[in-house]
Amino acid sequence: MLITKYGTIQPIYEIGKIAKKYGVPFHTDAVQAIGSIRIDVEELGIDLLSMSAHKFYGPKGTGVLYVKKGIPFENLIHGGGQENGKRAGTENVAGIVGTGKAIYNAYSHFEEKNKKIQSLRDYYIEQIMQQIPTARLNGDRRKRLPGNANFSFGTITGADLVKALNKEEICTSSGSACSSGFVRPSHVLVAMGLNKREVETALRVTIGKNNTKDEIDQAVRCIRRYVENESENRVSN
16 A cells, blocks of 8 residues: 555555454555655554655665564565575665665654745645646645645646656656556546546656755746647647
8 A cells, every 4th residue: 555646645544444453464655655754653553664765865776674573474585594584685784774874864854854845845836836727736735745746737748748848957757657667547647537638648746855946946937838838739730
């Protein structure tokens, strides 16, 4: 179960209670959430939780799996006794230390960092909605990750918009990194009630701790220009 998807925070506590009631081990994909929201595995009833260090400014290629004591699972890699027999292979010591330091830093200045990021996110959402009236915000307006905003623009496809913005040195995404190699529409956006065109024209922007208001303004100007150009092209054709 994802803690968040397209920015919207899921009711993990309620889902965990249902899983516990029926004796079902509860695994949570917290890749997007770690460092952005506070998570108490005991309070939320989480049995297994996975995270990725790069999401909270740690070393890329390093992940963590939390396993509650007493929860059995089958190893994917066998052969050695490393990680208490749970994963064979020499430990990536540098990655482990880097991850530990990164998550420590993420929660050492948690409130201050998230207040800034959330302020920039809200500003971005407001500017998009004011300057591009046809844009649709996907997901809950408030109950979402501090730095995440996903919009459908209705004209230019998300993939084309990503390419165009990349030329402006603005990094965005038209879907999750997990499904970037697939051309089929996001099943999550479909389940949220979006039609085919809204799914195809969706764009995700993630704001980080080093972003500025000027960068938000630049991104909004570029998005607006490409969306309006595509609209004009459609009319002229």
